[in-house]
Amino acid sequence: MTVCIAAxxxxxxxxxxxxxxxxxxxxxxxxxxxxxxxxxxxNNGCVxxxxxxxxxxxxxxxxxxxxxxxxxxxxxxxxxxxxxxxxVKLQQxxxxxxxxxxxxxxxxxxxxxARNLPPDVLREILAGIREAELEAEFLVVxxxxxxxxxxxxxxxxxxxxxxxxxxxAIGWGERIAxxxxxxxxYSRHESxxxxxxxxxxxxxxxxxxxxxxxxxxxLFTIRQDGGFKVIHPLTLNQTFAEAYDRVHExxxxxxxxxxxxxxxxxxxxFTPRQRGIARSAEASRGRSRSKRGSSDQPRLPESDESxxxxx
Numbered sequence: 044m045t046v047c048i049a050a051x052x053x054x055x056x057x058x059x060x061x062x063x064x065x066x067x068x069x070x071x072x073x074x075x076x077x078x079x080x081x082x083x084x085x086n087n088g089c090v091x092x093x094x095x096x097x098x099x100x101x102x103x104x105x106x107x108x109x110x111x112x113x114x115x116x117x118x119x120x121x122x123x124x125x126x127x128x129x130x131v132k133l134q135q136x137x138x139x140x141x142x143x144x145x146x147x148x149x150x151x152x153x154x155x156x157a158r159n160l161p162p163d164v165l166r167e168i169l170a171g172i173r174e175a176e177l178e179a180e181f182l183v184v185x186x187x188x189x190x191x192x193x194x195x196x197x198x199x200x201x202x203x204x205x206x207x208x209x210x211x212a213i214g215w216g217e218r219i220a221x222x223x224x225x226x227x228x229y230s231r232h233e234s235x236x237x238x239x240x241x242x243x244x245x246x247x248x249x250x251x252x253x254x255x256x257x258x259x260x261x262l263f264t265i266r267q268d269g270g271f272k273v274i275h276p277l278t279l280n281q282t283f284a285e286a287y288d289r290v291h292e293x294x295x296x297x298x299x300x301x302x303x304x305x306x307x308x309x310x311x312x313f314t315p316r317q318r319g320i321a322r323s324a325e326a327s328r329g330r331s332r333s334k335r336g337s338s339d340q341p342r343l344p345e346s347d348e349s350x351x352x353x354x
Contacts (some may be wrong), residue, residue, distance in 0.1 A: 044069055045256065046216030046249040047081065047092035049184040051231035052238035053193035053207045058192040060184050060265040062092060063242040065216075065249075067256030069178075070097045075333025076256045080273065082263055085111060089119050089185030091126065092265065094214035096179040103129045103179060123183040123195035123202040125227040130200040134177050186313035190267050193229065199354075206231070209285070216249030223248055235264070243283045253288050315343070 049062035066076045083091040083104055093100045106129040107122070116122060135150045143153050146164060157165065181197040194205040198314060205211035209231030214218040223245035233241075243262060250257040260275040260284070 044178070044180075044210060044254050045081070045094040045214040045262065046093055046120060046220055046246055046252070047182050047214055048212045048220050048242050048245055049092060049182050049210065049237045050229070050237045050242055051194065051196050051206065052233050053138070053231075054235040055191055055267070057229070057267055058186065059238075059267075060186060060192045060194070061091075061235065061238045061242055062182070062184060062248040062263055062302065064092050064261050065256035066259040066261065067245060067254065069095065069254075070096050074099040076258045080257070080261055082261060082273065084271050085122050085183075085185075088117065088265060089122050089183065090265065090271055092213070094180040094181040099133065099177050099179045100181075100313075102133055103181075117188060119183060119187055119193040119195065121198060123181075123193075124183075126181055126183055127197050127200050127202040128196065130177065130179060130181075133179075134175075134200060137175040138172050141170050141175040182211055182213055185210075185265055185271075186267060192265075209233075212245070214249075214255065216246070216252045218250045218253040219251060220245040220275070239264075240283070240286070243279075244287060247287055 045065050047064045049060060051061050052061060058318055060342070062082075064081045066079065066081060067074055068077060068081070081093055085091065085108070091104065093104070101348075103126060107125050110125050110129070111122070139148075139150050143149065146168065153168070157168075159247075160168070177199075181195075183195040183197060183202070185193060192206065192326045194209075194211045196205055197203070198213070210221070210224045210229055214234065222299070224241060227241060229238075231240060239262060243260065246260050249255045260279060260283075260320045262279060263272060264274070265271050328344045
């Protein structure tokens, strides 16, 4: 799929939301990297980052935007709830068309009559429901009316807040990206420079996953006074990419030096010790064999008394 990352940070005592995304797009079994953003602004203070099947994502986002046009809101929480509701409705639609329609059932009717269905029919329906599961994930992030950063991760139609941790990620690169923030002991009190660098660094690290796009990286900020802005690609190349290359080269050099030190230690300490352990083990086995050999010999009575004759 992809990787998308967002984080809350500080700038001059005010909260800012920043984030990063690749450009990998998935349509069915196909993946490619077009020259377009995967950042979808709902307004100047709230943005969605997306991962998964492009057609499903588009359906959910279009429905959400129609609802926002009819009933505008600036609340990040309310927008996240709308995205989650649209996800659930699309999921029900897929289940009805792919798993229930052949049996003349709607979603509501199936829930009402499931216990009365023949076992073989129920098994086939449940298998169809599993195949109809959506592949769509969202990060809905932004600033609320008080200037507080908010992060919502939406997976399987459930909006979960990540404000407390200060960062969130989705897509197949989620675990690698999240691990970079954890290893840095990240909190939402970090500076905007720290957050931007870590978002970029985490995205580049996540490129180790084959389905994460490596041809492009998009960084953005959401400020109270500036709203949603995407960082210019020239800045990315001249600042972030060059810095990452230097860091990566330094890590490789330090890794090589560390391996060389461990090899030197192994030659001086580990190998002789292993030989000593082997010699001790062999001597111990020799003593054991000697004891077993002596115990096999017949032993004379230690007493001078003669045994009583048997009558």
